[in-house]
Amino acid sequence: MVNSQGLLVNKRIRIIPNIIRRVRRVLQGHGNINVQVGEEVNPPDIIAQYTISGGYRRFNLADMLSCDPYEAIKYLQRQVGQRIYKGEVLAYKPNMLLQGKKLIVSPMDGVIDFYDENTGELSVSFLPKTVELPAAVYGIVEMVDSSRGQIVIRTQVTDIVGILGTGKSRDGILEMIGKRGDLINASSISAKYSERVLAGGSLVYSDGLTSAISLGVRGIIVGGINAKDYKSMTGGVLEIPLKIGRDVGISVIATEGFGSIPMGEDVYEILQGHNGKFVIIDGNRTKVTLPTFDSNSMHRIKTTQLPSLAQEPLVEAVKNVEAVEVEKGQRVRVIAPPFMGEQGIVLAIDQRPTLLLSGINDWLITIETKSRKFKVPHANVEIIG
């Protein structure tokens, strides 16, 4: 597109460094909050404790002991309501005529809930677990909401704005699991990534997503996702941005688009620098928040005023794309094939349009990346940074 000033392209803000804003720390169960409004906190400070119930397991004791349901209860080594720990003997049936002994060991720490003498089913609840909630950031406590179990902290962060995403706000430790161009599938994701936020790669396959959900991965930040998989997570339609937030048990953000597109160098480098640290991922807002871990930031946090919490909009209006004139020396990313996802500097802008093989006339710009130079239509780039 050309206007009286020159060639226009979209400029997209992908990284918002070192801004002061609020983050929420949320208790995932009933508990106690240890901090007050106005208190300064550091990342390792425990700001709350809460209890979570892990659910329950059921199994058929009668089948396991090879006896009738009304008989199996005789072999239970704990009574209903008692605790049992992983590895302890749950049930024992001694040697019988034509049958060997049967020993059932508890697979978990729990409490015997009930036994059904009609069906032989035994239910064991996981023992409640007490979890300590760290502040995870440097900052000032701005609000404490005990009824909702939330603590709002003013802090300094770097925000990464993705292209598309889904899933509610979650947090965890960031783990880089691949290079920019890697493909992420089920074999890339192991149980050690439980409760982590994973980053890296050009594409996450559907089996990778499924595996991540079942293993308790909190989020995935990747270059691309297949449109089919995205639609299956967002109710069947392609809606960008999402008008209604969706959540299928994991937060996912694609930083480049649909299909296999290497994660942009700009985003990858920032994430790599944050590897092993606490992050917040909000798929529905396509935003990754990286708190600053510089204790010197506290001065700026203290002296920066934000609009009151009451005035804070429920949904931020992030205007991160606008049309500007493209100029030499600007950093751009390519947003259409070929070279989709590549980033480089504008070396030159053609003075006359070129007739492309597609039959369209457009002004080409020359881009230099770390490894090569090439020309693309100006319509197929965005300015970044």
Added chain:
Amino acid sequence: MPKLSGIFDYFNGVAEIPLENIVQWLKSVPNKIVLENFIANRVLYPQTIPISEYDMEVDMAIVREALKLGTLKSLPSQKVVADTTTKKLYIPIVFFQRIPNLIQLIVFFIDAYLVKRHKESISEDIWTVIIQDVNEGVFKNSQNITIGTVLIPIFDNNQGFITLIVDSKKYQIKQGIVTVIPSKKNHCHIEFQVYEGKMLGVNEGAIEVNGGDVGIIIDARRVKNG
């Protein structure tokens, strides 16, 4: 300045068009996941343009099917696409800028807006085609540019044909094809004769129509009750 938009911003539900509808227009059948991602990226980045012939082929197939499904949004200041009162077919200029094959583009609009609609009068066999400059400021002196006229004879069977004399030249066009006769005249005199069919309710006659950069488009595909 507001972000740039593109042709695919003017449709609803582009990414939900059944892939089979698009694949039918492509010379080579692509991997469906790749095609679905390509279409989704066009929705994500609507201002981008195709570089290769194949990418343009895919874009044209998308536009064609999106028009047929009736998903075109109303643009500000845009007239109704097919105005039955004035017998004018308005094509927004954004399509003209994006699909350089103008004749194909007109055929897409004919298929979407003229072929399946219920004909209310015989005068709907003739439509003036106009590129509408909807607030784009591309045309300096006029918001609309007439580029030609579409003639749509109706045949009784697939053996029919139409002969036309345009600018003293004679043409014969068989049933089943779309033909373009160049004529830049504002007022173009045409004598026609339809064999095994009719146009404007008659087998033969003479008319004055608008020419333009495209000229006279004869869409001879229609068969009665077909």
